[in-house]
Amino acid sequence: MATSTPLRPPAQPARTPAWERATATGPRPGPHRRLGLRLGFGLDDRNVLLLYVLTRVGIWTTAYCARWLFAEDRKARDVEPALSSWDQWDWWHYLHIAQDGYFPGGAGPWTDDWDNREAFFPGFPLVLRAVHVAIPDWTVAGLLISFVSGAVAVLALARTARLHLPTTNGAPGQRTVLFFLLSPCAVFLAAGYTESLFLALALPAWLAARRRNWPLAGILACLATGVRVSGLFLAAAIAVHFIATTDLRKQWRSLPWIALPALPAALYAWFLHAHTGDWMAWNHAQERGWYRNFHAPWETWQNTWNAAFAHTHSTGYAIMFQAELVTMVVGLLLFAVLLRRRRWPEAVYVGLSLWALGTSYWYTSIPRATLLWWPMWILLATWSLRRPWVKSAYLCVVAPLSTILTITFLTGRWAG
Template identity: 70%
Template sequence: MSLISPELREQPSLPRPRPRRHEPARLHFRTRAGRRPWSSVRRVFRLPSGDREVLWLYLLTRAGLWITAYCARWLFPADPGNRTTSSVFAPFQQWDWYHYLNIARDGYFPDGKGPWLSEWDNREAFFPGFPLLLRAVHVIVPHWTAAGLLISFVAGGIAVVALARITRLHLPSAKDPGRRAVLFFLLSPCAVFLAAGYTEALFLALALPAWLAAQQRNLPLAATLAGLATAVRISGLFLAAAIAVHLLLSARRHWRALPWLALPALPAALYAWYLHAYTGDWLAWKHAQERGWYRDFYAPWDAWSHTWTGAFGRTQTTGYALMFQAELLALLATLLLLALLLKQRRWPEATYVGLALCALGTSYWYMSIPRATLLSWPLWVSLAAWSLRRPRIKTAYLCLAAPVSTVFALTFLTGRWAG
């Protein structure tokens, strides 16, 4: 009698396993958890999907600006009778770029020249951060303009990622608010300066991560980045003041960390000491701005009156008059932003915007206020929050800002910018 049941007897017999031949050992280099070590490295450098979307948007807008610059070379040549175009870098070689180039290439006081000469270009009005970095990058990139554009390109990518993260911290429950704020930022009227060899992109690449570090109570990092931002623009001191207010208003006041807030003032102090060694003037950079750009102190109502006359008094050519009109609109927008920040009791951001407004709104007339809106990150965060409550705001902004941004880009790229 068989001990095997009928059911098992009907099943086919399983094949016997073949004896395993000797195989060469395979090198897998795995960690203790069974994962390859480079996978953990890849996870460290892999950006979240939200940041990748922001960078994709950044690349698209950069491509749009480069296409605009390419067309400007063909449509608006310096000589209408030309049959050949200028260099591909020529549209970006405008205005303040030559000051940064001269500083990086020749220094502040070459061959004994300085403000004691009548034909002096007042280059000491510009802080040394960007020219120093430009000189360093030029060692690798031989073309000066290409080196400047590379700095702004990389710095702009860092800035938009930081802006998106700041917006997410402010609007944690909203769906993808960071991308919305970055979209408004990249299509703003003066966004062309983020692509040019100017200081806006580099300043934001340092200032916005500094603000993020302050939000995470990492004051040493925040103060260090704010100090580097001050080496690029004096606005870094306004950022340091905002960080100080944020620290004092936090639930846990870190009094021992307050000395770190003196660090952002160090680059400005060193630059003043350097200028004093050559000129005997501790405020040489400020006096250079007064000589070259009429940035001596005036009462706010006098500054408004002078700018209004330049915009509508028929005392300026039409191009300058239009730029003065843009200055007035930018000032009003900044005042509205400041009022909103005060109403919402966002005291640190209000400190930053208010100090910048005092600096720009008390010269002989307004100059560079539209450009300064790029540096005002609370503006783009507030616009994102407003558009989330009222969806039509986004459509209205895109329809109105995009053509103005194109006009301003063409104005700068063809050498007609005046603000």
């Protein structure tokens, strides 16, 4: 889950930490420090990719074992097909959109048992349909998209981390990627979901913005918005970074690139209106299917607390709501730290995400959203490099939790 210059930079104290000095705008680093979007692969990049592949092997091994150890029929002598573990929940929405479109045969919100598929942006289904041309199996195509996208994402994440704490080695980047790939919800990076594809576009977009390559940043953020609505939060962060680091009188020609990420959302709203007559069809689908109608933040907290501890739901659902509460607290702490350190763009990105997730009837999918909070993983890695015990504590607590949640997802028990 890089940074920019504060809106009004304060005078630097005498003993400013190295990572804060690295994030301030000043003379641009030499060629050996330009970590933005260079295509060459150094030793650090290869180590990051090796770490990525090893964690993929670990997840696939867990999937294999889960099919044998947690079969629905405890007396079964055979197991489900290997790919069945990945055909879970949101995947079916993406698959149905890729296969049949949004309103097949005139069906829609006006029909009974409608699946509210218009709640999902079209980016991932479009890529899935394109990859399916070469990969006949839909599940394999989805897993391949996430695998390739995840590799791009971790490379970009590592390079973003190195902007915070430049060193002669790749410790910041590798440590950040390690924490990220072992995070509790890391299984969603391997599944046919949108997280990997979104990050593969969003993180390079942020790196391009850090290098003040506004056309590239705008194009990549535009593509990210087509995958997830979170792309609009990224666009807001890039806009804040643009305002903070440029002279608008000289860079006004770049403003259309900054506004470009709003285009996919506008086109999608127009498409849905053309088929449903409702400009807010996306939001209404979210309300029908996932109770994302607006509530005050304190009401949302109370509703989630009751769902977690009032014994109104089964234990499987209750513990998921408990996880939602914990991750909301983590997100608020992250937001506070970013504000305190005057990292305005990242604070805007995380703050908008928390507002969107924290004003529904109850919290939904916040643990998954932590995968998109790249500032959190970078701050945690930076902290661990100063305090070695942080790494040990993180791995001892999170690695078993990540395994449990991976098995939960792969055995169909995630949503209760």
